Amino acid sequence: MTALPAKEQFDVIVVGAGPAGSAAALLSARAGLKVLLLERGEYPGAKNVSGAVFYGSAILNQLIPNWWEQAPVERYICRRDIAFMSPTTAVALDFRCAGSGYATAPYNGFSVLRPKFDRWLAAQAEAAGAFLLTSAVVDDVLWDDGRVVGVRVRREQGEIYGKVVIACDGVNSFLAKKAGLQREFHAHELSLGVKEVIGLDPAIIQDRFHLTGNEGIAFEYLGAITEDVHGGAFLYTNRDSLSLGVIGQVSSLVERRKRPYELLERFKAHPAVAPLVRGGKLREYSAHLIPESGWAMQPKLYTDGLLVAGDAAGFCLAAGLYLEGMNYAIQSGLAAAETAIAACRRGNFSARSLAVYRKHLKQRHVSTDFRAYRHAPSFVNGPRLQNLYPEMIARSMEQIFRVDGAPKRKILPLAYRMVRQSEIRPGQLLRDAYQVARAYLW
Amino acid sequence: MRIAVCLKYVPDPGTIEVDPLTGLIAADRLLYMLNPADESALELALRLRPPQGTVTVFNVGPVEADRLLQEALAAGADAAVRVWDSAISSTKPMITTILLAAALRAAELPDLVLCGGHSVDRGSGTVPALLAEHLGWPVVTEVTQFEMQPDELQSGRMRVQRRLARGARAESEVTLPAILGLETGLVHLRQASLPSLMRVKHTPIPLYGLEELGLSPQDLHFPAMTLHEVMPPRPRARVMFTPDCHRSAPERVAQILSAGVAGKAGQILDSGTPEQQADAIIDFLRQHGFLEKSP
Amino acid sequence: MVMTTHEEKMRTVRFRVAATPHIVVNSEICRNECSVHACVYVCPANLFVPLDDGGILFNYEQCFECGTCYIACNQENAIRWSYPDGGYGVTFRES
């Protein structure tokens, strides 16, 4: 690649080198377009936080065959747990899978560390011919005659022009807001994740989690773990560290006056978690927002000369069983690139021409997934599903297994008594059951 | 006027973590940055540069440092040179300055060399002086300010302010060519413009190896000073005051509360030779545990 | 150590502090119009310090740039929020 003269115009300007942006830049560059990838961090990933299990292995494999052999992945995930917690007990659903794409290529998911993974993915976009510029904050989009024609970087002579701009600038997306595609968010639509990477010897990790070689686990926790704050917690294994964190809805943190890092400490001290993290050493603490409301907070996805992808478009599925954003970020980034490539071929960058973005999103199952799970977030983020029911399940098990000389109760009467004690009306319970089913089953 | 600035690529002190078991620095946790004093040296060089002048930046370091030199070019430096060779095994000031002196000669000697006075990693603060030794030039260290009027540009003299102990300042004048060692963090480097940042992204940085510098590996062999070990600071055992056990309880409490300072009973040394007086002071300090007892 | 204080947590994070603040808090509004002081609880970096007079003392230097404070703040214009200049601010190494 040679140096570029100042006023040069790009075909595509991608803002943000997270998974969405790097995927969009990579595909556009491969199609022979002139691509600029702008990132505000010192390097791609410097500002980014995920759990992080990346469930988009198969997608990436289509772009970069056997990508995991060259990428900085930590462990492939072959065991997943969902634990329902009371303050002292945990009941877990344990899913282990040794074959069929979980423990074999292309693998279902890998734990990754974002600063390393994002750097690698952006380097792949560069290798494909994209021009990556770091330490470049984009402050605004440039307009001409009612259409977006470029962006303004916060530096001298920072105006730069492109035929299409793809905003992949993450959950706070100022670009989507500046372009009038997104409204301001409410505190109940976003969750704050606080996270720690805790160093631990690989041999201990293998012993403790019954893993061999590069196998890894992903544990998710619901219930009393966040006390009365709506949220959950996670714990994943890396090569020589654990990633763990607590996620709490912003409005509910405010209501309950809870400090996120104190919840994190409580999580680590829970009797079911403490033995897993014992002996570890804190390596890094971090925090980031998650767009939890999915479908409900989706912006207008495009306008003349501009497309929005990834977290910026609300493509993050955070609904109880799922915490998936990186895979949808990549899928939507690719869909945006496909749209940009087609628009460049036609030489037409109007909103009408960019409308095929919807079709590409559908083909890549992004919009279909989010439509399917549109009922999940509002309900899952409610107090009953995230806190009350999981805790009730844990407490029920506590009583079912208890041997204390008192007469043994059968499970149904026990559960009935639990519900009675918990101020939930039976009608409510039925409605909730219906909602769970609607959210996840059909 | 031709100005040279020496830039060092250093680990961010905030990212240096020593493994308590091995005593080694966790290399994978390090992030690198431009040494802050060097950053300020570059910014001051750019401000000082007269219309016909040039600023050239020099670095002794591996290829990772090219990024830093490119950033210097983006900020406005006219040229950059990196010195490295597979035969270079250390970046001790003694060796770095031999290489820098040779590189300055190879690139045609400048009128002024600006160095950060201290680096945040090694921080021996010896680079400006050693470089002056190799070039046979005057050096001013701990420089806090310097300026050059147009007429001074002609006469080749420049006014320099130095920091002395206890906040005192000294004004001096130095004849060029000269070397200045600058205080840390005087100013921040300017933000590069977008076009220059993009321009330097793929700008190749000229590399000087030993051969280009007319040096051989023997020239870098420098046995006069060898680093044996770096040890973490360990507090020295101190003499603690304990009250005299023959005294009554109230007296002992009073002694403890006074922390061993015996009232106003000072001693004025107004007789004897200066040597005797000095001995008396040293004795006093030894007795009270401020100095170690002589062996 | 697994259990850590907030200060110990913050010490593991690297910040390249910019010369100018990217977040500015208008303490007047905090003092006169806000009774919730949400920012004090939610900020994961614990950067909002409540003052006796109801105002807020804020320091931008160790900020994660997460956005939680301006989302949680219920008062117009109390927080002026943007990203720090390119390359400055928080720089995660492992997260």
Ligand SMILES: Cc1cc2nc3c(=O)[nH]c(=O)nc-3n(C[C@H](O)[C@H](O)[C@H](O)COP(=O)(O)OP(=O)(O)OC[C@H]3O[C@@H](n4cnc5c(N)ncnc54)[C@H](O)[C@@H]3O)c2cc1C
């Ligand atoms: C605690 C936590 C745990 C999570 N766990 C998981 C998980 O296990 N698995 C999973 O799949 N997802 C997870 N997610 C969600 C996932 O992190 C996001 O969905 C994903 O990162 C979205 O990718 P993106 O590329 O859209 O945005 P981001 O990754 O946020 O990238 C946006 C990029 O744009 C840059 N940028 C922003 N503004 C500007 C600007 N103005 N100028 C220049 N650059 C800019 C940023 O620096 C950043 O690099 C988690 C999220 C959190 C917070």
Ligand code: SF4
């Ligand atoms: S929530 Fe907003 S208005 Fe209230 S104290 Fe915090 S910053 Fe000020």
Ligand code: SF4
């Ligand atoms: S952006 Fe996040 S870390 Fe920074 S002050 Fe606001 S809440 Fe705290």
